[in-house]
Amino acid sequence: MPQDLSPLWISLKTSLLATFITFFIGIATAYWMLEYRGKAKSLIEGVLIAPLILPPTVVGFLLLLFFGKNGPVGQLMNKFDFTIVFTWYGAAIAATVVSFPLMYKTALGAFEQIDKNLLRVAKTLGAGESKIFWRISLPLALPGIIAATTLAFARALGEFGATLMLAGNIPGQTQTIPMAIYFAVEAGAMNEAWFWAIAIMVISLSAIIIANVWQEGKRIGGRGGVGRQGRQGRHGGHGSEVSWISASSSPVGLFIDIEKQLSSFHLQVTFNTDNLPLGLLGGSGAGKSMILRCIAGIETPTRGRIVLNGRVLYDSEQGINLPSRDRRIGFLVQNYALFPHLTVAENIAFGLPQGLSHSSIRVQLEQQLIAMQLQGLGDRYPHQLSGGQQQRVALARALASKPEALLLDEPFSALDTYLRSQLEQQMMETLADYQGVTLFVTHNMEEAYRICPNLLVLEHGNAIQHDSKHEIFEHPVSATVAQITGCKNISRGRLLQASQVEASDWGCNLQVLPANPRDLAYIGIRAHQIAFTNNPQQENTFPCWLVRTSETPHRMSLFLKLHSPATSPHDYHLQAEVFKEKWLTMKDQPFPWYVYLDPLRLMLMD
Structure with missing residues (x-):
């Protein structure tokens, strides 16, 4: 040494x-x-x-x-x-x-x-x-x-x-x-x-x-590390001052008119919505999530205007672009984005307004835990929860900040079928009591139909139909809307007379309700609306042959060829859906069968 x-x-x-x-x-x-x-x-x-x-x-x-x-x-x-x-x-x-x-x-x-x-x-x-x-x-x-x-x-x-x-x-x-x-x-x-x-x-x-x-x-x-007193005592607020339009003269709801240039497509949408949940429906890359991110302030549009309950959140001409923290937006993303190092209670309390007393915080936390059926889970961490519990915590956290708009970005995509059904019902109950604007993004048409009274259908960044769910499903304005909303039978159409249309892909002429000759391009019918009949003389009734079947737990999908037997498994005209009980009664009947295409069910589209 x-x-x-x-x-x-x-x-x-x-x-x-x-x-x-x-x-x-x-x-x-x-x-x-x-x-x-x-x-x-x-x-x-x-x-x-x-x-x-x-x-x-x-x-x-x-x-x-x-x-x-x-x-x-x-x-x-x-x-x-x-x-x-x-x-x-x-x-x-x-x-x-x-x-x-x-x-x-x-x-x-x-x-x-x-x-x-x-x-x-x-x-x-x-x-x-x-x-x-x-x-x-x-x-x-x-x-x-x-x-x-x-x-x-x-x-x-x-x-x-x-x-x-x-x-x-x-x-x-x-x-x-x-x-x-x-x-x-x-x-x-x-x-x-x-x-x-x-x-x-x-x-x-x-x-x-x-x-x-x-x-x-x-x-x-357990990934903890910050004392309970310190964690509950520090909460962000919404203290920034923003310009308000007079509440008495301002519309209640959300107004959107934005453009955003992206590498894959050009987002350009204009719509407004009230306090009824609005579903944004479309395929992957349609721009659904990007619209939510622009509303939340996470992304900035190239140009346009966003107004929520009379408050201007974004206006490119006036140079207004409120930061996310001042927009009063609740955002529920696909993976829920729970803070992994914070407990359930701390996650929910994160967005509570600044300056609340400890007793007020405890009361609001307890209310949210009870409302979301999370009693007894306040001290757990996100990794100790199931997927459904995590989603309920994320929703409670979003609502705890009392947002004026709630943005839901495919909240059920990570859940199994049984859990999705349970949470869907709870989500509908929660939204029924929520007084703000709700936008619900999904690519699942049935999910959108069950939850949202109104729908906005998107394709490649453009809004192609905005209406009630009944109107969109019964009267889609185009073949694209019909496809997005699950229509499996669409043929090119040509008006022959005021109430007769040629369905060229099906090889038949059909009686329909009077149509506008300038707009007609396609005709369609939903698979579950195809009927089978024993009366071959009835209008819009055609012989058919079964090509193949596809089975689901409760229904059978039947692929049908009109007028003649099929030459291959892919040679068919229509796809019909029937309950299995109906299938058991008809499967052994000899061919040809006869299908009836109800004029009231036929959809005429641009």
């Missing part, structure tokens, strides 16, 4: 100071770079990680040029009779510079791993950037930040080349453990070199082990 232990104290002093500095600067830089979208991003990124790529001696040489007596900082410090070169401050600066990239890149990776939906939902719950950082981003990124801090400390502890260039090797002043090892080996003092090598390995490994033990303890402890 060497008599002079100063390298140990100098190494600990410089590495701890370097770690302290990189901890704050690294986290701040990583969080800033996470959202920075400027043109200089690549250049800034290169500068920040350069010390990780360049040889340490080159880094030390650049620091020497910068802090030396002829450098810009060195000349400035000379005026105050102060120098960095060949002092332990120089060693600390060298350690800080070379350890910073590890801290920055690891912290940036930790922030990038956070589900962006968590941050978006937090904004819609009224949280500002500061609250989101301290309550959501930092706690969720903390394991990665602890790992980054450990790596930065180990890197600072082992720094050699840059330290030698800037601080030199002055025993008792700047000689760190790596310096002591190098010069001990050079002098042939192998026992001393072994001592310092073992010491630096023990210190580095101890730091890593302590960090791992801490993180494992956090996982076992």
Whole structure:
């Protein structure tokens, strides 16, 4: 064991100071770079990680040029009779510079791993950037930040080349453990070199082990970490002042007139809705979710206007674009975006207005837990809940902030059939009591029909029909709307007379209700509305042959060929659906069967 232990104290002093500095600067830089979208991003990124790529001696040489007596900082410090070169401050600066990239890149990776939906939902719950950082981003990124801090400390502890260039090797002043090892080996003092090598390995490994033990303890402890008093005592509000139109003259409801240019399509929709739930129905990529994100302030339209209950949320001409936290929008996303490090109660309380007393918070929490059938689950974490419970917590959290509009983005997509049915009923009960605007996004037509009195059908970013659900399902304005709403039988149509249409794809003429000759392009009928008859003389009745069947738990789908037997499994005209009880009575009847296409059920479309 060497008599002079100063390298140990100098190494600990410089590495701890370097770690302290990189901890704050690294986290701040990583969080800033996470959202920075400027043109200089690549250049800034290169500068920040350069010390990780360049040889340490080159880094030390650049620091020497910068802090030396002829450098810009060195000349400035000379005026105050102060120098960095060949002092332990120089060693600390060298350690800080070379350890910073590890801290920055690891912290940036930790922030990038956070589900962006968590941050978006937090904004819609009224949280500002500061609250989101301290309550959501930092706690969720903390394991990665602890790992980054450990790596930065180990890197600072082992720094050699840059330290030698800037601080030199002055025993008792700047000689760190790596310096002591190098010069001990050079002098042939192998026992001393072994001592310092073992010491630096023990210190580095101890730091890593302590960090791992801490993180494992956090996982076992249930992901908690913030005291109950502190968590319930800090809640974001909706305190920003916004411009109101007179309530007596302003319409109640939501008005949308927006455009947004996207890489895959051009979103361009105009509609308004009142307090009755409006279903947004359409295929994938139709623009349903993008409309919700624009309303919530998560996305910004290219141009347009959004008005909620007389409040202008967005107006491109007037330069108005309220941040998400001020829009009073409740947003329920597909994966629910529950904050994993907060309990059920803390998730629900997150969006409560600022300044509420603890007793008021407890009363409102209890009301939400009872309303959503979550009694006794307030202290559980999201990972301890079933999918249905998680959805109810997300809905309770959205409603707790008393939003003026509730946006539901496919809330049942992650649930099994039985659970979806149960929660659908509960959702309908909840929406019946909710007095605000509700937009319900789905691609499931039956789901939309059951929940929403009114529907907006979308295709490639355009609204193609907005009406009551009965009108849309019974009188779709186009073949596209008919297909989106589940019509399986559509043929090209040509008007022969005022009440007669040729269905060219079915090879027959049909009696219909009087049609507009300028608009008719297609004719259709829904599969469950095809009837079978024993009267071949009836109008719109045609002989048919069964091509093949497809079975569901309660129904049979029958693929039928009109006029003649089929030549292949794909040679059919119509698809009919019958209950299995009906199928049992007709399946053994001889062919041809006869189908009746009721004129009242036929849909004439653009």
